[in-house]
Amino acid sequence: MDVNSNKYTFIFSAAMVVIVASVLAFAAESLKPFQKENVKNEKMQNILASCGIEVERDAVKPVYEKYIVEELMLDIKGNLIEKSEVAPFDVDVLREFKTGGQRNFPIFVCQLDNGEKIYVLPMIGKGLWGPIWGYAAVGSDFSTLVGATFDHKGETPGLGAEIRESFFQEPFKGKQIFGEDGDFMSVKVVKGGVDPSDLHGVDAISGGTITSNGVSEMLERTFKAYEPFLKSKMNS
Amino acid sequence: MADEVTIEELEKEPKEPLFSKKNKKLLSDPLNDDNPITVQVLGICSALAITVQVKQAVVMSVSVLFVMIFANLIISLLRNYIPTRVRIIVQLVVVAALVILVDQILKAFVYDVSKQLSVFVGLIITNCIIMGRLEAFALANKPWPSLLDGVGNAAGYGLILIVVAFFRELLGSGKIYGYNVIPDVIYDLGYENNGLMILSPMALIAVGVYIWIQRSWNTKLIEE
Numbered sequence: 001m002d003v004n005s006n007k008y009t010f011i012f013s014a015a016m017v018v019i020v021a022s023v024l025a026f027a028a029e030s031l032k033p034f035q036k037e038n039v040k041n042e043k044m045q046n047i048l049a050s051c052g053i054e055v056e057r058d059a060v061k062p063v064y065e066k067y068i069v070e071e072l073m074l075d076i077k078g079n080l081i082e083k084s085e086v087a088p089f090d091v092d093v094l095r096e097f098k099t100g101g102q103r104n105f106p107i108f109v110c111q112l113d114n115g116e117k118i119y120v121l122p123m124i125g126k127g128l129w130g131p132i133w134g135y136a137a138v139g140s141d142f143s144t145l146v147g148a149t150f151d152h153k154g155e156t157p158g159l160g161a162e163i164r165e166s167f168f169q170e171p172f173k174g175k176q177i178f179g180e181d182g183d184f185m186s187v188k189v190v191k192g193g194v195d196p197s198d199l200h201g202v203d204a205i206s207g208g209t210i211t212s213n214g215v216s217e218m219l220e221r222t223f224k225a226y227e228p229f230l231k232s233k234m235n236s
Numbered sequence: 237m238a239d240e241v242t243i244e245e246l247e248k249e250p251k252e253p254l255f256s257k258k259n260k261k262l263l264s265d266p267l268n269d270d271n272p273i274t275v276q277v278l279g280i281c282s283a284l285a286i287t288v289q290v291k292q293a294v295v296m297s298v299s300v301l302f303v304m305i306f307a308n309l310i311i312s313l314l315r316n317y318i319p320t321r322v323r324i325i326v327q328l329v330v331v332a333a334l335v336i337l338v339d340q341i342l343k344a345f346v347y348d349v350s351k352q353l354s355v356f357v358g359l360i361i362t363n364c365i366i367m368g369r370l371e372a373f374a375l376a377n378k379p380w381p382s383l384l385d386g387v388g389n390a391a392g393y394g395l396i397l398i399v400v401a402f403f404r405e406l407l408g409s410g411k412i413y414g415y416n417v418i419p420d421v422i423y424d425l426g427y428e429n430n431g432l433m434i435l436s437p438m439a440l441i442a443v444g445v446y447i448w449i450q451r452s453w454n455t456k457l458i459e460e
Contacts, residue, residue, distance in 0.1 A: 009319040016326060020333045027340050034344035042347070057347070157288040158409055158434045207431055 043089070044068075050135035050149045051110045051118045069117075070109035076102075078228030094131055097124040105225050110137070118146050121226050125218025128210040129154045132163065132218065138177065142234040145187065148172035150215065160211030171202040177223050177230065184227055186220040189213070254380065262384040266392030269456060272365045273396040274447045279365040283397060284439040286356060290413045293401035295352050296359070297394030301387065302338060304366055307331050308386035311374040318375070327370040332361050365393055400442045408433030 002008060041057045044064040048055055055063045071088040073081045081104070088106035096102045108120040119138045124131065130153035137146040150163040162168055175187045176199045185200045189212045194201040204212035223230075252259075272278045286292045310330050311318070318326050339357050342350035360366070369389050374382040405411055410418040410429045418427070432438050451457045 003317060003319050004321065009322055012317070012319050013322055013325070016329060020329055024333060024336055024340075027337055031340050031344040035340075038343065038347040156434075157286070157292060158405075207434065 046135055046149055047108050047120050050120050050137040050147045052147050067110050068108050069111045072107040072109065074105040074107065074226065074229055078225065093122050093124045094133060116140050121222055123218050123222040125214050127152050127155045127214045128160050132211065132214055136222065138230065142230040143176045143178040145172050145175045155211050156208065159205060160208035162205050162208060163211060163215060168205060175199055175202065184224065186223050189216045259381060259384050262381055263388040266388040267395060268454060271392045271396065272389050273393060273443065274450055275457060278368055279363050279393055282359045282363055283400065283443060284436045285359065287397055287401040287404050287439050288434055289405050290398060290401045292352065293397040296356050297397050299356065299360055300363060300393055301390035303331060303334050303360055304369065304386040304390040305383055306334050307366055307370055308374040308382040309379055311370045312377060312379045312382035315375050323375065327367055331366055335360050365389055396443065396446065399446065400439060403442055404433045404439065
């Protein structure tokens with residue numbers, strides 16, 4: 001057979017497209033449950049990590065169920081949504097953020113062994129090359145950060161990507177969202193270093209300016225959105 | 237000299253040992269005399285992008301190795317059935333399908349590796365070395381030599397990646413494979429990591445230095 005005839009070329013291309021498409025579609029469909037499970041477990045792991053509970057990904061589910069006692073959700077005005085169609089855990093904040101802004105604001109309430117309640121707020125923002133996200137854990141005074149975790153899609157390795165590392169995340173502990181008289185201050189990532197006693201600033205990553213600014217912006221926007229909730233809890 | 241042996245061997249066919257001199261050359265040539273990065277100057281883009289840390293260079297090298305072996309094998313098996321006019325498209329489809337398939341499997345079963353790889357998946361598909369080897373070798377050779385050619389070229393690529401990443405990570409972040417190797421005492425004496433090493437231009441210079449050293453030592457590569 002002439003492999004260079006028009007007819008053969010067409011048949012070959014058509015067959016190739018059909019075969020490759022079905023193989024890929026089959027693989028994607030049959031692997032989806034496993035992939036979803038991984039993503040879900042990772043989310044649980046990140047939420048727990050922001051409260052200072054480290055756990056292996058495979059063993060995360062029972063631990064999550066033990067510590068996370070409540071899942072709440074706020075609407076865009078900061079009001080508590082009593083009855084929601086989607087569970088707070090299943091809200092894809094990244095998708096909302098990409099398509100016209102975040103509309104649902106989940107809160108995960110973690111109760112530690114000593115009875116202290118920590119409120120975990122998911123964050124989403126923009127880095128240099130793609131989205132960055134994380135979880136901020138606010139302590140029972142509704143102002144002090146107990147911990148924060150950050151992750152990213154594709155920041156520059158060695159520079160912006162370092163937001164994933166503990167040396168960057170550790171200083172967030174003990175920082176405060178509100179000033180002494182209750183003003184909204186947020187927590188900023190400051191270029192050129194900060195005084196460790198500064199309650200509203202942490203040291204930025206040198207060389208990772210745009211990612212660091214993205215983290216600052218993300219923190220401020222997130223805390224602003226949760227401000228009504230935190231304030232009302234603080235005063236009650 | 238080596239070429240004469242090859243022709244004799246070709247004439248003597250069909251029985252040829254799996255690791256004949258010719259086949260061994262397929263493995264060893266890309267490491268030095270015919271290195272895809274330093275001699276053929278292919279795949280530079282990914283070499284610049286992911287040589288900041290050794291770990292990423294290793295992950296990338298292994299992924300390219302995997303994709304290269306299977307792409308070469310598949311194209312070589314199909315070589316007599318691929319219409320010449322659409323061969324590049326066929327090659328691209330095979331490489332892209334393989335990469336996506338691998339990524340899906342990793343995502344399902346080895347999630348951590350897939351997270352590290354995420355950024356590079358696109359880079360693997362566009363890696364000119366893979367397309368280059370399919371076009372130049374696998375389309376005209378039997379499956380076994382094609383497979384060896386794939387292993388050799390991926391190894392040659394990985395070698396440069398890891399060597400460059402080693403120096404960039406050492407000088408740029410004071411680490412190797414993510415571990416601190418420079419003692420604090422040296423920092424106390426005033427040593428600073430060279431931030432420039434982390435930026436892409438230094439990768440180009442590092443590859444350039446590698447080529448310089450390679451050429452001064454391997455005289456075969458010096459053109460008249």
